[in-house]
Amino acid sequence: MSPKGDRGGDATVRRMDRTQHLRQKPPSALPGISPSRGEIGSRHRIKPHHKDVHPRMQTVLSIAIDALAYGMVLFVISIGLSVTMGLMRVVNLAHGAFAMIGGYLASYVTRDLGLGYAPAILIAVIATAIIAVPIERLLYRRIYGAPELTQVLMTIGITFCVIGLANYAFGPTLKTIPLPETLSGSIDLGFRAIATHRIFAIVCGVVVAFGLWFLIERTAFGIRLRAAVDNAPMAAALGVRTQLVYAVSFAVAVGLAAFGGVVGAELLPVEPYYALRYMVTFLVAVSIGGAGSIPGALIACLLLGAIDTTGRYLAPEYGEFFFYLAVIVIVTLFPRGLAGRFK
């Protein structure tokens, strides 16, 4: 299954989505989220170039690298959600929408403005964070502390709006973000060629994990953030400007989502229903990791990436059966997440 062919198939699916959309009565308000979160695993297979290594070994390596890359992308996107959920106790179903906005902006910058990949990432992250700040002030601030159901309704509403606007502004087709020369090739390890982009995604995940760890454990802002997570009223009483902490961490979270959306565009392709299609995956990752915990989120994302990718390689006909079975088992065993502070 070549990546190209897959992409083409995907585009037709999207196009069908579109016609479905244009019909007078849509069959449902959220067409296309559920079944086809689908094709991730199969898309990022790499053809083995070196036949001298045992084929089973090749498969194991392919699975390992794809799982690691997928898990890292998942981590970069969901860690922001984890922080906002742990900090503000908001079930933010719109997080995927911000990742999608990032992806769209990067696609626009590279393809229409003709800028490079690095400036595209930068612009996408900053612009998405700028978009998010007024949304936080105007909408999110009103649902802090509200019942979960209200938060779900509000954030689903935001997601719908973003999907509709993205559909209007960029059209229903799949958007690609062209990779620069240095990332589009593959690195030869002697026994195995690995797509450079996978390595880039893995490195990004590691950098984000260390950066966040440093920010939260080693800086004054991190101390305030942790204080606000543990006990917001007490932190406020001690002079921490919790509102500012909320706003900044929201912006950081959204920026990370946008970053993940751009870096992961090869694995999670950017299209209007991105926001709903992967939302469940992000939510699952945060829940399993335990909201507010970086190591928890990292372990959860790598675990989920491994389960999902392995399932897709070895038993593709079962779809996501094993993924969700694993989710049920893990949540049952660790109801508070692998390292959770979530109550």
Next chain:
Amino acid sequence: MAVLMDSTLPTRRRPLGTLIGIAVIIAAGIIGYFLFPNNLALLTRIVATMLLVLSIDLVTGYCGVATLGHAALFGAGAYGAGIVSAHFGITEPLTMTLIGAAAGAVAGLVSGLVILRAHGLPQLVLSIAVVHLFHEVANKASGWTGGSDGLSGITTDALLGLFEFDLWGRTAYFYGIALLLIVFVLLRILVQSPFGMLARGVREDPIRVAAMGASVHSVMLRMYVISGAVAGIGGALNAISTQVVGLDSLSFTMSAEALVMLVLGGTGSLYGAMVGTVSFMWFEDVVSAANPFHWLTIVGALLIVVVLFAPKGLYGSAAAFLSRRRGGGK
């Protein structure tokens, strides 16, 4: 128990409330029939969805369980009714409906056993996982369910031997309204029964209910089974009226939409569930016909507006407003 009852419930005028509800449902049913005689299929779909949303209200509004996986129960009912018709030749509509209810109840028991093990966000995630599992199983067992092509070949006898299910969906529509009425009355009785009170108690303060000696888990599980039966009836109605069951009736999409409808209308009153379903589906139909490009944006904006200005949902906020007015007028 008395302590739990005092604030949330008007203890008087309950039979009157039920009677008003019955009258409104009948009136709305008749008005709908004459206003949209060519669109009865949509109205029947609304009624079936209403049953699903009512069943979510039972667990969410009365027990405080947040679920994004309730379509599993609806789909179980739809597939139950459809499979006995397509594979076993049981085509009597009432029997099909009962089998749908039973299938929904069993699905409710299974998913309740899984979902009720956690609280809060993990619970939400478990419910999502459950509906996806049901979906994948139905997809894989394509010999029974038709897989992604959908289950076709469902036939139904005439209702009570008298009314054929016609092309215009008149019989299906009136059958749906009748089912809705029966379910509504039974649910009113249920939520006002001591068991219903206990369920509200669980939502308000599970620790206190446990301290009083009731088993919180068993209350919620029983409610889940009842809720499954109601959702199953909705699914069976859908299978009978459309004569086809698709995988989308087991989808996360359906669950999320139904929850949105419930919260839109307002939880914990049964009326809110019905108001929310009608408003959402009507709104979706009108907006998507008027502007197919922007309907999702408008639906999203509507949701945001409702959260900001009517946080208890359409029915809940209207009821609160009216009682405030009445209180002020005294």
